Amino acid sequence: MPDALPGLFLGQSDADQPESLLFNRANRHGVVAGATGTGKTVTLQIMAQGFSDAGVPVFCADVKGDLSGISQVGTPNEKLIARATEMGLTLTPRAAPTVFWDLYGQKGHPIRTTVSEIGPVLMARMLNLNDVQEGVLTVVFHVADKEGLLLLDLDDLRSLLVYVGENAERIGREVGNVAPASIASIQRALLQVEQQGGDAFFGEPALKLEDMIRVGLDGRGQVNVLDSTRLMNSPRLYAAFLLWLLSELFEQLPEVGDPEKPRLVFFFDEAHLLFNDAPRALLEKVEQVVRLIRSKGVGVYFVTQNPADIPDSVLAQLGNRIQHALRAYTPSEQKGLKAASQSFRVNAAFDTAEAIQGLGVGEALVSVLDEKGAPTIVARTKIRPPASRLGPATDAERAAIMAASPVRGLYDQVLNRESAAEILANRHSAADQAEAQAQAQAKAQADAAKAAEIQAKADEKAQKERAREQARAAPRPAPAPRARASNRQTPMEALTKSVLRTAGSTLTRELMRGILGGLKRR
Structure with a gap:
């Protein structure tokens, strides 16, 4: 029976063989690829719940909102029940223990980290x-x-x-x-x-990884669903956040080698956003994390439309592969189809490239690692139906899940302790105060000097005024007696005056005669 297999039951192949992902090979990473509408999200859902049932915590991004249904008990229809019966699977509707996260804190608990x-x-x-x-x-x-x-x-x-x-x-x-x-x-x-709302991602309290890597009392791993419906409007923020989370897992988790089952399985949906126009330094970091995080017991699964979206250096490390249908109408699509088909171990029963194009909804080509770590021959497989709901959870159902969450109240309130902004503001404030004090001191000194100058002038003026007052108040000396002039003349003075009078009279007479004589001649 599929339930007894030592791994995660994925579905039934055309050869009526069960296809299962071994838990002790799940940390060798993988890829889930396929065109839009071919069933990638359902495959991600059954894998996430399968790991959870095995006691493995899961982190996955919910790009369209459909994955939130994993938190609710499924209501299988006749078609799903028939498929389960065909596979010999007992379909028991069951919800997974889910915690909702949201970078913006609207549809889940906020996730923050520091710059x-x-x-x-x-x-x-x-x-x-x-x-x-x-x-x-x-x-x-x-x-x-x-x-x-x-x-x-x-x-x-x-x-x-x-x-x-x-x-x-x-x-x-x-x-x-x-x-x-x-x-x-x-x-x-x-x-x-x-x-774009990215500032909500930065701050405290920062996310503690142990709040994601939880196993409940019933032995099931916690399924962490990141609501990405709004986050996808900022693809660079989305890619940087998920890569940061991978890097944190790599840095903080201890080495465990190859455990019987992973400590955490990480699904990176819309993975092409991570690699579009990525600089070489970033690609090297992704390659390093993917290569080394396996020994930390973490399995990374990239979910994308075409494996060609993933660089060869990363794709080569993905041992478990689930390929849904691809459409190849353009030359670039045909090139991607060829690359996808060549990545599988050949099955003589069919042509891989043709099989990929002919897959129906809910069907996939599956190749996983066997006990020896070698990829199995690719098999055309019908994916099993999920035990949880197909479709999104309602807002009321989401709110009820968040109210009962084990991390409720831990990250809801923002903390703002002293950091660079406050320290630099205090420095500027101290500098401004010092400058203001220096200006005030200089002004006080200038005012004091001016007041001293005014006081000196006032003192000088008062001193002069006192001198004038003293001068006016001092007694005046009596005037000296004048000598009286004598009218008496000396003999010489009398002779001189007589001679001058005689000469003047004589000159006067001569002049008059000359004038009168001239008149007579006329």
């Missing part, structure tokens, strides 16, 4: 920065570490950008040129992320 934990590489990816701007952002993070400035939210990063811009000359001498134009570009990019 420091994101780091400059992922932040540059999120902001769509070029190489020069990413270099400046790296300098900003370096300055924060050097000066002990915590980068918790976007306000902290924005304040530090202003600080670096104001001190660009000093910082440039230490770590390289910091162009004001690059600072301005980063600030504009931050504004765009903030307008």
Whole structure:
């Protein structure tokens, strides 16, 4: 019976053989691919619930909202019951233990992390920065570490950008040129992320991974469903968040080698968003995380339309493959179809490329790793029906799940402890106060000097006034007696006056005669 198999029962092949994913090979990663409407979401749902039933916590993104139905008991119709009976499967409707998450805190518990934990590489990816701007952002993070400035939210990063811009000359001498134009570009990019609601992702309390890696008292693993219906409007934020979460798992979880079953299974839906226009440094980081996180007991499953969306360096590490139907009408689609068919181990019973195009809804080509770690021969498989609901949960049902959540109240309220923004604001405030005090002291000194000058002039004026008063009040000396002039003449004075009178009379007479004689001659 399928229920007794040592793995996750995926479905029944055309050869009436059960196709199961072995739990001890589930951490070797995998891919679920197929065109829109071919059944990828249902496959993801039955895999997530299958891992949960085995005691493995799961994280998956709900891009369209349909995956939220995993939290509700299924109501199988006649078609699903018939398919289960055909497979020899007893279909027992059952909901998975679900916790809803949402970066924006609207349809799930908010998820936050700090700017420091994101780091400059992922932040540059999120902001769509070029190489020069990413270099400046790296300098900003370096300055924060050097000066002990915590980068918790976007306000902290924005304040530090202003600080670096104001001190660009000093910082440039230490770590390289910091162009004001690059600072301005980063600030504009931050504004765009903030307008898209990305600022809700940064802050505290930051997510604790142990709140996602939970196993209930009934032995079932917690299914963490990230509502991504709004997040998909910001694809770079979506990709950067999921890669950050993978990186955190890689850094924090201890080495366990190859366990009997994974510690966590991580489904990365719309995986092509991670690799579109990704810089080489980011691709190297993805490849490193995928390659090494296996030893931490984490299985990563990329969900995308075509395996060609995933770089070869990453695709080569995905041992478990489930391929739904692909349509190949254009040359690029035909190229993708060929690449997908060549990634499977050949089955002599059919042509893989033709089989991929002829798959119906709910059918897939399956190749998983066997006990020896080798891929099995590809098999055309009917995917089993889910035990939980096909379709989304209602808002009321979602609210009820959140009210009973084990993390209720842990992340709902934002914390804002002192960080770079507050520290730099205090520095500016202290500098402004010091400048104001210096200005006030200088003004006081100037006022004192002016008052002293006015007082000196007033004292001088008063002193002069007192001198004049004293001069007016002093007694005047009596005037000296004048000598009386004598009218008596000396003999010489008398002779002189007589001679002058005689000469004057004689001259007068001569003149008169000359004048009168001239008149007579006429």
